Amino acid sequence: xxxxxxxxxxxxxxxxxxxxxxxxxxxxxxxxxxxxxxxxxxxxxxxxxxxxxxxxxxxxxxxxxxxxxxxxxxxxxxxxxxxxxxxxxxxxxxxxxxxxxxxxxxxxxxxxxxxxxxxxxxxxxxxx
Amino acid sequence: xxxxxxxxxxxxxxxxxxxxxxxxxxxxxxxxxxxxxxxxxxxxxxxxxxxxxxxxxxxxxxxxxxxxxxxxxxxxxxxxxxxxxxxxxxxxxxxxxxxxxxxxxxxxxxxxxxxxxxxxxxxxxxxx
DNA sequence: CAGCATCCTCGAGGATACTG
DNA sequence: CAGTATCCTCGAGGATGCTG
Numbered sequence: 326x327x328x329x330x331x332x333x334x335x336x337x338x339x340x341x342x343x344x345x346x347x348x349x350x351x352x353x354x355x356x357x358x359x360x361x362x363x364x365x366x367x368x369x370x371x372x373x374x375x376x377x378x379x380x381x382x383x384x385x386x387x388x389x390x391x392x393x394x395x396x397x398x399x400x401x402x403x404x405x406x407x408x409x410x411x412x413x414x415x416x417x418x419x420x421x422x423x424x425x426x427x428x429x430x431x432x433x434x435x436x437x438x439x440x441x442x443x444x445x446x447x448x449x450x451x452x453x
Numbered sequence: 454x455x456x457x458x459x460x461x462x463x464x465x466x467x468x469x470x471x472x473x474x475x476x477x478x479x480x481x482x483x484x485x486x487x488x489x490x491x492x493x494x495x496x497x498x499x500x501x502x503x504x505x506x507x508x509x510x511x512x513x514x515x516x517x518x519x520x521x522x523x524x525x526x527x528x529x530x531x532x533x534x535x536x537x538x539x540x541x542x543x544x545x546x547x548x549x550x551x552x553x554x555x556x557x558x559x560x561x562x563x564x565x566x567x568x569x570x571x572x573x574x575x576x577x578x579x580x581x
Numbered sequence: 582c583a584g585c586a587t588c589c590t591c592g593a594g595g596a597t598a599c600t601g
Numbered sequence: 602c603a604g605t606a607t608c609c610t611c612g613a614g615g616a617t618g619c620t621g
């Protein structure tokens with residue numbers, strides 16, 4: 326099972342399904358994580374985040390933040406205010422992730438129309 | 454690894470949950486899509502891909518390839534050989550996606566140990 | 582060889598109610 | 602305000618068998 330490293334020497338993209346990239350993808354590919362990371366350009370309160378993510382429930386947002394905190398991407402800080410407050414912010418590790426992600430966003434913006442056109446053409450080809 | 458890009462500290466990352474990046478993430482974040490893309494450094498036959506993805510079923514691989522084809526990232530070509538064959542390859546659009554993805558892979562490789570350490574520490578703190 | 586047709590499992594995500 | 606605690610839905614993914 327020790328797979329050899331014969332994969333994609335041409336392209337030079339070191340992705341393997343059992344590799345570390347899989348782990349990161351699993352971390353980010355849920356419904357809200359990336360939106361949360363993008364919103365944490367400054368420290369934000371729990372309900373502030375919740376209001377920003379239209380439709381998220383408390384339970385799911387809590388789970389999302391816990392997972393990001395667990396991986397060291399987000400820091401959680403309890404404020405000893407009158408009603409207790411909790412502040413979430415990006416860690417340096419979390420901030421460093423924004424840069425590679427921005428490349429993906431840029432690609433998306435540049436190719437979205439192309440993708441949509443392909444999808445539309447495919448659907449018409451299959452249906453009609 | 455401190456990039457001199459000054460984008461990370463500011464909002465400069467144009468991600469929104471209702472934006473196009475969401476669409477791309479939904480496309481790539483399934484269990485096999487990225488592995489398939491990485492494996493298509495050259496045209497590959499269906500069963501060739503299936504053998505490479507350890508554990509994937511025919512049904513799921515078919516669906517994965519259909520989705521990638523629908524978005525224009527992968528091309529499907531039927532070979533009129535003795536037993537019919539099908540060849541899958543990256544489109545230029547699909548190839549262009551590998552570059553931004555490689556940034557994500559590089560980040561992952563550079564920070565995997567850090568992430569794993571955070572997760573371990575978190576689990577012990579919470580008492581798992 | 583490369584599928585499609587069924588059936589089934591399992592967990593992410595949501596609805597709702599309660600609380601320190 | 603920022604959470605838990607239950608319960609439920611829904612679809613991705615898997616198992617298995619059949620076929621042009």
